[in-house]
Amino acid sequence: MGDILVGACSWTDRQLVASGxxxxxxxxxxxxxxxxxxxxxxxxxxxxxxxLPRRRNSELWVERTPDGFRFDVKAFSLLTGHPTRPEALPADLRDRAPAGRHGRGPADPALLDEVWGRFAEAVDPLRTAGRLGAVLFQFPPWFTPGAPAEHFLEDCAERTKGWPLAVEFRHPDWWHPERADETWELLASLGATTVGVDMAQGLTASLPPLLPV
Structure with missing residues (x-):
């Protein structure tokens, strides 16, 4: 049996900081x-x-943590198909931000390639030092099963080859009983870890509380 590691979503969480x-x-x-x-x-x-995370921050995090500590880094919004406002991008890329209200338009392929490169550069110190627990791709509720989504996932897996990859779906159809085995097989073929979500049940968007390991 593998180890179970318990941690928080951030060491700078406001409630954690305010708790004393x-x-x-x-x-x-x-x-x-x-x-x-x-x-x-x-x-x-x-x-x-x-x-976008910065390489210097990753270097400092390595210096400030012991061997065996792990950082699970959440992927940047542009890399998961979420709306991305210009202010979220580095200053030199803001004029290339997705069009539309709140950055909801499709990303330019050249911009996407640049952002992927900078993200990889930023997390590389963690990966090199053995501190990278996973890169978490949390997909939006409108990321539904089908060929386009599968191609997107395959592209993510190709770009992150050699990284520990974790995938979290927020659309319940991925884990509908009639689809669950196919979803599991897809993620397994990509070498991706499935992320379970603890949420209220009985709602239209509810995800099941248990997922295959």
Whole structure:
């Protein structure tokens, strides 16, 4: 049986910071991460979804955590098909942001390639140091089963070859009983880990609480 690692979605979560868990003298950026990593073995970097991570941050995270600690980095919104506002992109790429209200239009392929390259460069120190637990691709509710989505997933797997890849669906049809085996086989063929979601049941968008391992 494998190990079960328990952690939080961020070591800078507002409620966590406000709770008093971090002692005096360890409430700056470095102190919080060191304190967290001494007590828990894994953390999700959800900030990667909202803005492209930076390589320098990854280097600092490696320096401030012990061997065996893991960062699960959430993929940037543009890489999962979510709306991406110009302000979320690096300054030199903002004039190439997807058109439409709140960046809801399709991304230019050249921009997508550039963003993929910068994302890979940013997380490389974590991967090289053995600190990368997974790169989490959380897809939007409108990412439905079918050929276009499967091609998108295959492209993600190709671009992240050699990375630990985790996939979270938010449309229930992926895990509908009639489709579940096909979804599992697809992710297994891509070497991707399935992400389970704990959510209220009985709603139109509810995902099942249990998924195949």
């Amino acid at each position: 868990w971090y002692p005096r003298g360890r409430r700056d950026a470095e102190g919080r991460l060191r304190h967290y990593a001494e007590r828990l073995p894994v953390v999700e970097v959800d900030s990667g979804y909202y803005a």
